[in-house]
Amino acid sequence: xxxxxxxxxxxxxxxxxxxxxxxxxxxxxxxxxxxxxxxxxxxxxxxxxxxxxxxxxxxxxxxxxxxxxxxxxxxxxxxxxxxxxxxxxxxxxxxxxxxxxxxxxxxxxxxxx
Amino acid sequence: xxxxxxxxxxxxxxxxxxxxxxxxxxxxxxxxxxxxxxxxxxxxxxxxxxxxxxxxxxxxxxxxxxxxxxxxxxxxxxxxxxxxxxxxxxxxxxxxxxxxxxxxxxxxxx
Numbered sequence: 235x236x237x238x239x240x241x242x243x244x245x246x247x248x249x250x251x252x253x254x255x256x257x258x259x260x261x262x263x264x265x266x267x268x269x270x271x272x273x274x275x276x277x278x279x280x281x282x283x284x285x286x287x288x289x290x291x292x293x294x295x296x297x298x299x300x301x302x303x304x305x306x307x308x309x310x311x312x313x314x315x316x317x318x319x320x321x322x323x324x325x326x327x328x329x330x331x332x333x334x335x336x337x338x339x340x341x342x343x344x345x346x347x
Numbered sequence: 348x349x350x351x352x353x354x355x356x357x358x359x360x361x362x363x364x365x366x367x368x369x370x371x372x373x374x375x376x377x378x379x380x381x382x383x384x385x386x387x388x389x390x391x392x393x394x395x396x397x398x399x400x401x402x403x404x405x406x407x408x409x410x411x412x413x414x415x416x417x418x419x420x421x422x423x424x425x426x427x428x429x430x431x432x433x434x435x436x437x438x439x440x441x442x443x444x445x446x447x448x449x450x451x452x453x454x455x456x457x
Contacts, residue, residue: 238389267444277435277447290444324389331443334378338390 238339259327266308271322353448365423369436376438
């Protein structure tokens with residue numbers, strides 16, 4: 235069974251632009267969560283989607299948004315990019331909302347210049 | 348989830364056992380996890396333990412949980428060079444989100 239896939243793997247954007255990242259969960263998994271990883275703040279929870287609905291949100295500004303499609307694929311969007319948004323964005327999928335096994339993708343490395 | 352703390356570095360000789368420690372503050376934690384991250388990669392789920400368990404063993408990995416002290420440890424037996432990585436402790440409670448520690452960088456020396 236294929237793992238969690240994320241596209242693109244690397245991205246370079248300029249301050250003020252917006253970006254969309256994509257995540258395809260493991261087949262059959264219905265919950266998708268997003269995390270931001272930076273050297274300074276470590277791993278921080280962004281949001282979780284289940285059945286196309288946002289179920290939980292971390293402490294990030296409204297510039298960070300996401301959605302989930304009927305096939306469980308998810309996208310996250312960051313508008314008006316800032317230098318501090320440079321990070322590794324990780325997506326995790328799990329079978330359902332039970333807090334057991336969450337499997338991570340390889341991440342998207344976003345660099346904002 | 349609340350604060351999760353772990354030591355930042357561990358150096359171990361190849362063939363020895365490694366022990367990585369973690370403490371957490373959220374008494375409502377339901378599951379506790381260990382993830383491994385190699386350079387340029389995502390997080391690999393190594394193992395997890397339910398909060399009503401004391402110990403879980405999976406091949407070379409042994410997880411010990413002291414719920415009273417909110418202390419979690421991961422023991423890697425017969426540590427190999429391929430075990431060099433950053434290890435993250437994480438916990439989740441009823442909100443399903445993972446709260447991570449800062450990660451322990453494990454260096455295996457020959």
